[in-house]
Amino acid sequence: EDQVTQSPEALRLQEGESSSLNCSYTVSGLRGLFWYRQDPGKGPEFLFTLYSAGEEKEKERLKATLTKKESFLHITAPKPEDSATYLCAVADNYGQNFVFGPGTRLSVLP
Amino acid sequence: DSGVTQTPKHLITATGQRVTLRCSPRSGDLSVYWYQQSLDQGLQFLIQYYNGEERAKGNILERFSAQQFPDLHSELNLSSLELGDSALYFCASSVSGGRQFFGPGTRLTVL
Numbered sequence: 001e002d003q004v005t006q007s008p009e010a011l012r013l014q015e016g017e018s019s020s021l022n023c024s025y026t027v028s029g030l031r032g033l034f035w036y037r038q039d040p041g042k043g044p045e046f047l048f049t050l051y052s053a054g055e056e057k058e059k060e061r062l063k064a065t066l067t068k069k070e071s072f073l074h075i076t077a078p079k080p081e082d083s084a085t086y087l088c089a090v091a092d093n094y095g096q097n098f099v100f101g102p103g104t105r106l107s108v109l110p
Numbered sequence: 111d112s113g114v115t116q117t118p119k120h121l122i123t124a125t126g127q128r129v130t131l132r133c134s135p136r137s138g139d140l141s142v143y144w145y146q147q148s149l150d151q152g153l154q155f156l157i158q159y160y161n162g163e164e165r166a167k168g169n170i171l172e173r174f175s176a177q178q179f180p181d182l183h184s185e186l187n188l189s190s191l192e193l194g195d196s197a198l199y200f201c202a203s204s205v206s207g208g209r210q211f212f213g214p215g216t217r218l219t220v221l
Contacts, residue, residue: 031208032208032209034209034210036212041198041215041217042214042215043112043114043200043202043212043213043214043215044153044200044202044212045112045212046112046209046210046211046212049208049209087152087153091208098143098155098158098210099155100145100152100153100155101152102152103152
């Protein structure tokens with residue numbers, strides 16, 4: 001059974017304090033790993049797709065990396081507007097299972 | 111704006127009632143997914159349709175059903191509503207099993 005766990009559950013950072021969020025997964029053939037950002041009461045917003053170990057993607061202050069068992073979302077010099085819940089999800093090779101992790105709730109304090 | 115639309119935005123109803131939530135996917139997307147998100151909970155996958163046919167089922171209750179129509183819009187029907195069904199319901203669409211684009215959600219409150 002495909003599974004996704006995320007850590008930490010919640011993270012509070014000072015503005016400018018860089019950190020990383022972890023997503024660990026088990027899947028029967030990874031088709032893709034996805035990162036989303038979700039603001040309270042809103043739908044998840046797509047950030048990145050990673051397909052194979054060693055792949056990296058960047059967007060502004062965010063950088064996502066992938067290994068065979070986990071993915072990291074690195075946040076460099078975060079700003080208060082980066083505060084949100086960050087969700088990780090995996091899709092298997094059959095394309096029928098799309099499993100979300102529980103998310104990491106990030107708060108960036110000014 | 112993801113291109114996925116959901117109506118209504120808010121729905122308030124009573125226990126025992128039945129409601130229908132509607133979703134229009136992004137242009138060109140054949141797959142539609144439904145998720146439930148209760149307060150401070152993660153996204154729970156309910157069901158997926160691909161080009162009108164059911165493709166995958168998650169933790170969807172028997173009181174819930176969905177369908178996808180020839181124009182690819184989808185409806186999620188919730189019946190015999192209980193207090194615990196109060197949640198945000200999201201629809202997402204994708205081309206075919208790839209990255210999903212989410213709608214703004216329907217907030218259901220059951221009183």
